[in-house]
Amino acid sequence: MSGSAEDWGRRESGSATSGDEDPTTNSRLEAARADAELFLSCVPSILIGLDPDGLVTRWNPAAVAILGVSPERALGRAFEDSGIQWEKPGMKAEVARWLRAAAPSFRSEDVPYRRDQKTRILGLTVRRMVRGQETAGFIVTAADVTEVRALELELRQAQRLEAVGQLAAGLAHEVNTPIQFVCDNLQFLGRAFAAWQVVLAAYEQAWGAASEGMPLDPWQAALARAFDEADVDYLRAEAPKALAQSLAGAEQVAALVRAMKEFAHPGRTEKAAADLNRALQNALLIAQHEINPAADAETDFGELPPVVCHGAEINQVFLNLILNAAQAVRDRMKQTGRRGRISLQTRREGQWVAVRISDTGGGIPEAIRSKVFDPFFTTKPVGSGSGQGLAIARAIVVGKHGGTLNFEPNGMQGTTFVVTLPVSPAPEGPEPADPNS
Ligand SMILES: Nc1ncnc2c1ncn2[C@@H]1O[C@H](COP(=O)(O)OP(=O)(O)O)[C@@H](O)[C@H]1O
Ligand SMILES: [Mg+2]
Structure with a gap:
C-alpha cells in the first residue's frame, strides 16, 4: 500500500481497528471512506441524509453551522422533528407530506426557520433516492x-424607484397641465362672478325702484352701462365652457391619481384576483407621458377572467415592458422622424392569460437576444437604463407566478413581448381562492 496518497492518517477517526482479515483492503476501504467523508464535509451547503422512513442518517457540518442543530440532536429523528425551528405553522406536516409524496423531488425556495431569535429563509430540495423499485432514502x-x-x-425596490423616478417628472407634468387650466378657468369665473355682481346690483336697484312705482327711465342708462361693462354676452358664452373644462381637467387628474393608487397596491403581500385589462389601462395612463411624444397607443383587450397574482408586481412588469416599448419607439423616431405605435393585446387561452405588448421600435438585434433578460444588461446610456427591468420582470412572471415571458420580432419592425400567466397559479403558502368558481 505504499504510495497511497489518500492514506493521510485518518484511521484514528475510523473503525478499522479489527482489520484481521485483510488489513490492506480494510485500510484502503477506510481511506476511501474517510476521503468521501472529507469530501462531503467540505460541501458548504446543508446536506442531510434520511432513511426510507424519513429518519435522519447524515447531518453535515454545514447543517450544524447554519441550522444550529447538532448531529446528536438530529440523528435518528424524523427530519421534521430534527430540531430545525420551522417558522411556518404546519411546516412539520408539510415536510412529512413531501416525504410521503411519490414525487422524485421537492423544491421550496421559501422555507422560513428561526435561528438566534431571527427569522431566516432556507431554499430547500428533498430528493428521493431510488434503488430498483424501492426508495433507498432521501437527500x-x-x-x-x-x-x-x-x-x-x-434590487427590486431600487428598480421600482428608478421606474417611479423616470415617471415622476412626466406625471408631475401630466397633473400640472390640467391643474393649470383649472386654475386659469377658476380665475376667469371669479372675475365673471364679480362682473355679474355689478349687473345684479344694478338690477336690484332698478327692481326696488320699480316696485315702489317709480319711473324706470333713470335706471335704463345705468343698467345698459353695467351690462356693457360686464360684457354679459361674452360671459354667457364662456362661463359654461370654463366650467366644463375645469370639470374635465379635475376628472383627468382624479383618473391619474386613481390609476396611481390602484397601481401601487400598497401593503398587499398575498396574491389576489386582479383585472389585468384594468392593470394595463392604468399602466398606459401612468406611462402616457413617455409614450405620447413618439407613439400612439392602441388596445385590443379580450375578455379575461380575474387572474390570481401579486398585483403590484405584475403592474411593475407591465410598466417596465411599456416603458421599454416607448423608449424603443422614441429611439426609432429620432432616426426616421415618424411616430410609432404601441399595441396592447390580451387574450384568454384556456387556463392561461396572454398579454402581448408590441412596439414599432428598432427591434432587438440578433446578437443581444440571448442577453436582454440578464440582470444589468442594457444598451441604454448611463442614467437612462439600469438593465434590471427585464430581469426583474422575468423573476416576477416566471419565478413568482409560474408564467412565461418571451419576445418575438413584430413583423418587419419592432418587438412583441408576450407575458403568459396561469389564471390560478399553483398554491404558494395558503391555497388561493379559485377565481372561476
Ligand atoms: N421593446 C424593446 N425594443 C427593443 N429593445 C428592447 C426592448 N425591450 C428591451 N430591449 C433591450 O433590452 C435591454 C434590457 O432591457 P431592460 O432589462 O428593461 O433594461 P433597460 O431598459 O434599463 O436597458 C434594453 O437595454 C434594450 O436593449
Ligand atoms: Mg427597461
Whole structure:
C-alpha cells in the first residue's frame, strides 16, 4: 500500500481497528471512506441524509453551522422533528407530506426557520433516492438564502424607484397641465362672478325702484352701462365652457391619481384576483407621458377572467415592458422622424392569460437576444437604463407566478413581448381562492 496518497492518517477517526482479515483492503476501504467523508464535509451547503422512513442518517457540518442543530440532536429523528425551528405553522406536516409524496423531488425556495431569535429563509430540495423499485432514502440539500432574498428585494425596490423616478417628472407634468387650466378657468369665473355682481346690483336697484312705482327711465342708462361693462354676452358664452373644462381637467387628474393608487397596491403581500385589462389601462395612463411624444397607443383587450397574482408586481412588469416599448419607439423616431405605435393585446387561452405588448421600435438585434433578460444588461446610456427591468420582470412572471415571458420580432419592425400567466397559479403558502368558481 505504499504510495497511497489518500492514506493521510485518518484511521484514528475510523473503525478499522479489527482489520484481521485483510488489513490492506480494510485500510484502503477506510481511506476511501474517510476521503468521501472529507469530501462531503467540505460541501458548504446543508446536506442531510434520511432513511426510507424519513429518519435522519447524515447531518453535515454545514447543517450544524447554519441550522444550529447538532448531529446528536438530529440523528435518528424524523427530519421534521430534527430540531430545525420551522417558522411556518404546519411546516412539520408539510415536510412529512413531501416525504410521503411519490414525487422524485421537492423544491421550496421559501422555507422560513428561526435561528438566534431571527427569522431566516432556507431554499430547500428533498430528493428521493431510488434503488430498483424501492426508495433507498432521501437527500436534503439546502442553503440559507436570507441575504440573497434581501438583496433581491433591495434590487427590486431600487428598480421600482428608478421606474417611479423616470415617471415622476412626466406625471408631475401630466397633473400640472390640467391643474393649470383649472386654475386659469377658476380665475376667469371669479372675475365673471364679480362682473355679474355689478349687473345684479344694478338690477336690484332698478327692481326696488320699480316696485315702489317709480319711473324706470333713470335706471335704463345705468343698467345698459353695467351690462356693457360686464360684457354679459361674452360671459354667457364662456362661463359654461370654463366650467366644463375645469370639470374635465379635475376628472383627468382624479383618473391619474386613481390609476396611481390602484397601481401601487400598497401593503398587499398575498396574491389576489386582479383585472389585468384594468392593470394595463392604468399602466398606459401612468406611462402616457413617455409614450405620447413618439407613439400612439392602441388596445385590443379580450375578455379575461380575474387572474390570481401579486398585483403590484405584475403592474411593475407591465410598466417596465411599456416603458421599454416607448423608449424603443422614441429611439426609432429620432432616426426616421415618424411616430410609432404601441399595441396592447390580451387574450384568454384556456387556463392561461396572454398579454402581448408590441412596439414599432428598432427591434432587438440578433446578437443581444440571448442577453436582454440578464440582470444589468442594457444598451441604454448611463442614467437612462439600469438593465434590471427585464430581469426583474422575468423573476416576477416566471419565478413568482409560474408564467412565461418571451419576445418575438413584430413583423418587419419592432418587438412583441408576450407575458403568459396561469389564471390560478399553483398554491404558494395558503391555497388561493379559485377565481372561476
Ligand atoms: N421593446 C424593446 N425594443 C427593443 N429593445 C428592447 C426592448 N425591450 C428591451 N430591449 C433591450 O433590452 C435591454 C434590457 O432591457 P431592460 O432589462 O428593461 O433594461 P433597460 O431598459 O434599463 O436597458 C434594453 O437595454 C434594450 O436593449
Ligand atoms: Mg427597461
